[in-house]
Amino acid sequence: MTVILVTGGARSGKSRRAEVRARSFAGQPVYIATAEALDAEMDERIARHRARRGNDWIEREVPLDLVEALTETDGAGARLVDCLTLWLSNLLHAERDWPQEVMRLANALPRQQSPVILVTNEVGLGIVPDNALARTFRDAAGLMNQTIAEVANEVEFVVAGLPMKLK
């Protein structure tokens, strides 16, 4: 199995780095977007990511059922999941049991045949947020990142477009 976690801050070049890693494997790459185009800001971001990637990717929109999507797309090229923090945010909004969903993902990853590259965000390196919801989210994101990093073969931390190898 090949499971690569690419983490970093906003606009650190994580997605681009993950695309490079995904393309390095044989087969047509699959782009699993956890974003839904719900507003203009998100629309524009999705369009920009797509323009950079090019048209040779299989595309899936998967806001919630990530394990199912990985199972369904297994067997061909690498899967790029962009990104886990948005997926976590979707789980919280949908009032799903996020710790259980994260654990299901952690259990499913080592069983994948085709490579999986997962993009996530570091959100816990600023000042403690005022509102309780933001604190809950950053705690959840930190725990998720630790859990997925533990099952990954490789973990990279991207700063200013440059990856540091964590694992």
Add this chain to the structure above:
Amino acid sequence: MTVILVTGGARSGKSRRAEVRARSFAGQPVYIATAEALDAEMDERIARHRARRGNDWIEREVPLDLVEALTETDGAGARLVDCLTLWLSNLLHAERDWPQEVMRLANALPRQQSPVILVTNEVGLGIVPDNALARTFRDAAGLMNQTIAEVANEVEFVVAGLPMKLK
């Protein structure tokens, strides 16, 4: 002397990493908590940390007088201070002279016989906070981290549960 500083973001796995380091030394480890159980959120966090650590630690609650606590517990197992940012916050609330207290700590650390492992937070990697108090705090935390890192033998930066060696 052995002084190890473990830094990182919220829920990055710093405390767990620091516990591993503390247990690697001979003798019964001492847990020096700078947190006070003042609200339910903090209560719950303290209980969770304790459950993970197990019962074989000597425990101390030290919101302010860290140098005195280090002196009193010196001579046996390693001391784990969790965490410096909360200590700093306590100093600010109590209107103590925090730069002087940080300097006292920096001077006391090299004189310790038993190992000291200190956990701290990186809080300066987000957007500049709106309110002046938060800006003051993140500036103070950054200066404290530099000061303690300078006297430490080892400094680790933990991201997604994985330590990077800074020193």
Add this chain to the structure above:
Amino acid sequence: MTVILVTGGARSGKSRRAEVRARSFAGQPVYIATAEALDAEMDERIARHRARRGNDWIEREVPLDLVEALTETDGAGARLVDCLTLWLSNLLHAERDWPQEVMRLANALPRQQSPVILVTNEVGLGIVPDNALARTFRDAAGLMNQTIAEVANEVEFVVAGLPMKLK
């Protein structure tokens, strides 16, 4: 050419590190401050930086026209630009075309004869900011850092006063 980018969080020791790098080159170093002394908080910060650096620097205040300042000061000692995030903020306030200005800088840097050391901030590792302006700024800062890191010979990420080599 020598172009060194030093990045990190607030009060991480970036400026001090950049000063050490700038002084390592022959010739009188040039300090290019992008800060303007508009309020007491900034005044105090500028004074503190100056006290630390000492009096042997040529000083320039350059809130906007960075490429011109680099051209004018080329040929002698190293130039230290402190810092790019403030410059970006100045560009946004002045309603300049910031992506074009960042590109102009990226194009000008490899043509410099004397070394250039640039300080910047990582601002994207906290929770997503509530207000749209802050989101725009952190996106712009991230893109700027990637662009300048790409043309730099060396990139360092400073945490707790300790540099990690990214490039």
